[in-house]
Amino acid sequence: RLILQSVGDRGGQVTPSHILVIGMGKLGESVVLHAIKQWRENNLSKNDRLQITVIDRDAQLKAESLCVRFPQLDQVCNIVPLQMEVNSPDYLRAEFLRSPSEHNDVERVYVCLDDDSLGLHAGLSLLQQMKTHKVPVVIRMVEDTGLATLLGDGDARQGKFKELHAFGLLNQTCTADLLLGGTHEVLARELHSVYLSEQTLDNGIAEQSEALVPWEQLPERLKESNRVQAANIGKTLAETGCSIAQMRDWEAGELDFSPQEVEVMSSKEHERWCRQRKQAGWIYGPERDADKKINPDLVEWDELPEDEKEKNRRFVRGLPRSLARAGFQIERY
Template identity: 25%
Template structure:
């Protein structure tokens, strides 16, 4: 309501005044036929003359417009105070985005990367459908005015977090997205938001942990009480982007039904590039059974790869990697032709360089070469997906107006191909769609474990047979991976997930179920290996040893049945959510 009043009051008053002005002219000319239009207009605008009829109403509207214009000028000049009043006292059910940083202490080696641009982009993308309050230490007047014009309340606050939460009306908010530059600031802010003194037991907190190396070892249970974990979601910008890129623009879409190897051409091995490699290793398990190949082009690529491999020693067991030491800006047409002629044809290209101009250049060159090659031989054009940095406009413009035949896509944390409605934040964090399915998967696992205990009293309940809220984050992530891989499985049997109300459900054949079971086993095996598990004849959860970390053919029939049951259970869960398997 306040957004509507602020945005449309003055234009409405001005339009009303103009309409009444012309009506007043017509009224005066009807009363005095000798008056010209000009004289009638002058008389109508004489505000101190006693008038009635349309002139009276017009004068009133003009006075109100002038008064409201004064208020608007005040709000533009000292508008933060206005936003403070509304956010602190009146806004309810809103989303808080907290960005900014504190001063570096004496032990800080370097300043963290600012998330202000990301916060502004998120606020802008969410504003059309949500009430947004953005809290930052400072912001330039142009940005603040632009945000204010789309309904975002901007709070300038650089005090302690308890005062900040009061200033943004956190006691009446529904969600807090902590995007501070330091991850410990985000943890402290979320802890303050969970405090009973805030008196908001339903507040959901989304806590960004940066950089990626910190996210890999972060354990929420070390920082938060058990009764608050259900309202907490930890995320990392690079990981979130990588998961959604893999989902929105899968590398197997052109070869899912074939025996061809998936081959990813990746430009840039920064945080997003590393997260994409990790995602391919965890989720790249296809009908062909072949390991996916990744060709990585970047400067200092070998040292970056060593950093990634040190965090995930098993990653080389699950992907074939070719590393090319080269600055993205130095790529030429001959190099692109050589990569396109690889024995394993490229199936997708991800341009994840830090420079959007470099991403644009390599995307255009690649598409031009592929289209040219298509004239000479029958081939499939690999789509190019470019990462759009916060505040970027060049890639989005090329997507909208460039000559790429629909084979170019742009992606960022706030949307894909220019559509903010399907933003990563909205799809993965605010609606918790991923967790809805993941929770159901875990609940089914827990129910089966407890049922087995009833049938066999000597059965030992698994340590992870606990409520979702009590699970460690890596176990929650494992369930999210199960849910995320189902689309890959559907493409492998030429199916998709449809609506139970509108589509006809397909019955899987025995062979199809076996294909999906093998894919699920390989996905589970890779996920365990990347989390530090290894093969051993006797299971030991403390030492991370499991006897089933072997090829599917080497499993016992009972263990193979567990994989089949896992697939069938997933189908059952999806059906309960209104989704069924439909053949293409």
């Protein structure tokens, strides 16, 4: 998902209608799957299909394997595999950039090759063919140094390299938090992302407003609160006979819990939150005071105001979608 976000949206379009992925290793496959998920989330018309062209020496085999593992892909997108090397004449001619219909040319390119030099060569070769057809080209590199310096913010970016963007794997993905936190860190970030999408600065108290910032700017204690919440999602789901699994069903994010399931899990989530707060030194009081660690919501579920109960219910109802966005799904025992 990070590599998809590495180029800002153009014309309000979150996901282009036609992307080109060069290299179908783990990263290339991940780019394809996340692009499809974004397309499904942002395009309400079921008739619109995402066009994906993939280039790899084993493109046909890898595309077929992907469709076998994710049979619902056919309902969402058209995948066109092109079997070629990036130094072949067919690649250098780059005729695949332009659609025969003239209405669906490639709008974004992701170079996901494991070799930095080969990846840069692949990106620059396409750039040569884009005299009038300007398309952002995102190149995977180990880190944003060395060859990636060419694609920095200097004069080169304002000239012929303007459409090239380096995505440094180490810089972008291998933060200490992600390395140490693993899945819980990914889920914690996703929970915060969902929270941000549901909040406005106008409706929050001081503590809530403090959380209305991107994850990177979030105070460490609030990050930790999200991590603990993420780590307990499995226990919360288990209360109703559910578990977390790697996503295989594209409709998984649309799962609906019954009202009874929502109530059970919401009350358990509130109990967990109360334990966490009390362990951190918070106490009950009729008036909220963050400095003195006083919170009026540190009460039993039955005594909790209805608007606070609804916050917990909203969190539970949103779990299928939140987990799906992070690459997981909910399964019933």
